[in-house]
Amino acid sequence: MTVTLSDEAMGLIALFEDETGATARDCVVDEEYDRLVFLVAAGEMGEAIGPGGQHVQSVEQQLDREIKLVEDAPTAADFVASALSPAAVYNVTISENDDRVAYAEVADEDRGAAIGKGGRNIDAARELAARHFDIDEIELT
CATH class of the missing domain: 3.30.300.20 (K homology (KH) domain)
Incomplete structure (x- = not known):
């Protein structure tokens, strides 16, 4: 890409x-x-x-x-986990339906770190994942 x-x-x-x-x-x-x-x-x-x-x-x-x-990471799943750092991400699943959605499993105590103040961490992760892996959305589970 x-x-x-x-x-x-x-x-x-x-x-x-x-x-x-x-x-x-x-x-x-x-x-x-x-x-x-x-x-x-x-x-x-x-x-x-x-x-x-x-x-x-x-x-x-x-x-x-x-x-x-x-x-940077070689796979979309590893990339999403890296982009959500410093939150501990346990698993990332990429949906290959009409939209490519990355579902990131994050512990409750790390949700705030994954989202960031005002949503800035997850927004940055979404932008980078879209640019490098054609990911349409990142959702925390």
Whole structure:
């Protein structure tokens, strides 16, 4: 699947990669919550965060915006679980009917973390899942 990036997103990815040394596969500019969501290549999350969070904090300070990191995954189910982090996701089932819906099983105590303040975490997960795996919706069970 091809993701088209804006000039702004490409510039943000370049800055992120220069500062962290990690590969960013996508960048969502979330104007509603004044934050950036970077999709980090699988296995590079530690490098993106840096020791004690130094790398990501440096990028946040330079851009004066909150940053959320999501680690890429090879399958739609693993991707949805990663995108809903820090919530513990026990199982993800992808419905292949008319709409592709990801049903994510999340413990009651982690529902708030999966949804995020004002729905921002699940909104970001939905956007990234749609862009990278043609998922139409994510529902928590």
